[in-house]
Amino acid sequence: MLIKFTKMHGLGNDFMVVDMISQHAHLRTEQIKKLSDRNFGIGFDQLLLVEPPGRPDVDFRYRIFNADGSEVEQCGNGARCFARYVIDNKLTTKNRIRVETCNGIIELEVTPDGRVLVDMGAPILIPAEIPFVADSPLAEYELSVASKATETQEKVIISAISMGNPHCVLLTDDIKTAPVETLGPLLESHERFPNKVNVGFMEIIHRRFVHLRVYERGVGETMACGTGACAAVVAGQLRGLLDSSVEVKLPGGNLQIEWLGEGHPVMMKGPATKVFEGQVRV
Numbered sequence: 001m002l003i004k005f006t007k008m009h010g011l012g013n014d015f016m017v018v019d020m021i022s023q024h025a026h027l028r029t030e031q032i033k034k035l036s037d038r039n040f041g042i043g044f045d046q047l048l049l050v051e052p053p054g055r056p057d058v059d060f061r062y063r064i065f066n067a068d069g070s071e072v073e074q075c076g077n078g079a080r081c082f083a084r085y086v087i088d089n090k091l092t093t094k095n096r097i098r099v100e101t102c103n104g105i106i107e108l109e110v111t112p113d114g115r116v117l118v119d120m121g122a123p124i125l126i127p128a129e130i131p132f133v134a135d136s137p138l139a140e141y142e143l144s145v146a147s148k149a150t151e152t153q154e155k156v157i158i159s160a161i162s163m164g165n166p167h168c169v170l171l172t173d174d175i176k177t178a179p180v181e182t183l184g185p186l187l188e189s190h191e192r193f194p195n196k197v198n199v200g201f202m203e204i205i206h207r208r209f210v211h212l213r214v215y216e217r218g219v220g221e222t223m224a225c226g227t228g229a230c231a232a233v234v235a236g237q238l239r240g241l242l243d244s245s246v247e248v249k250l251p252g253g254n255l256q257i258e259w260l261g262e263g264h265p266v267m268m269k270g271p272a273t274k275v276f277e278g279q280v281r282v
């Protein structure tokens with residue numbers, strides 16, 4: 001079967017976007033893994049499916065699959081590309097749309113400067129809903145991590161937050177030397193995160209500006225992570241270290257994140273870029 005797709009990215013976090021309204025295909029896990037391969041396939045961090053709405057109060061359904069083929073609950077950079085895609089391909093006449101993911105609804109708006117503003121919903125801090133094994137919600141938790149290099153238990157301090165998908169956030173004094181490649185995979189599959197977790201390393205420059213690198217669940221380190229940027233700002237505020245509006249500098253570029261505190265949604269603003277259109281036989 002021949003599938004048409006569009007290659008897009010949000011600050012270098014890259015996607016294969018497929019319109020499943022005008023075409024129909026079922027992609028199996030093994031097919032997604034093969035398509036995501038940067039040597040033997042198209043190459044992407046996530047596959048994004050544009051589907052018809054499943055309920056009357058939304059415009060589209062939005063499904064997300066990591067490079068390893070796992071279906072996940074949310075993708076912030078992907079949401080911005082989703083909005084750009086449906087508008088550019090005239091699948092809607094609106095510039096503010098509501099989309100349903102597998103565990104919630106988000107609102108996307110293309111702003112006059114071409115960036116996309118996303119209401120990512122309120123962060124989830126109840127451990128059982130993240131999910132994270134802990135007795136009660138705290139600003140920070142101590143985790144024991146088995147270090148393969150030293151064959152000892154290492155203690156790390158994290159924040160645990162869900163933006164629909166699970167995140168843990170650590171502070172680092174120097175983003176360039178943060179242990180992303182060593183600690184990232186150990187925390188991604190840590191036993192206290194039963195559904196695994198995305199791992200963010202944040203260097204706070206001042207209360208309104210941070211550097212962030214993210215080791216993404218099911219992918220590895222990416223050039224940017226939208227939900228990771230949201231989780232990092234929430235974590236910094238919970239620890240009393242950040243103001244409500246923060247610029248987050250990721251390896252692929254900057255996102256504007258705003259959170260007014262408990263009970264409020266996290267707002268994310270950033271670019272969405274189309275690279276090329278193609279078709280692939282699966």
Ligand SMILES: N[C@H](CCC[C@H](N)C(=O)O)C(=O)O
Nearest residue numbers: 075076077165217225226227
């Ligand atoms: N790897 C993530 C999904 C993609 C998130 C990221 N690409 C974003 O922009 O939010 C997870 O397994 O929850």
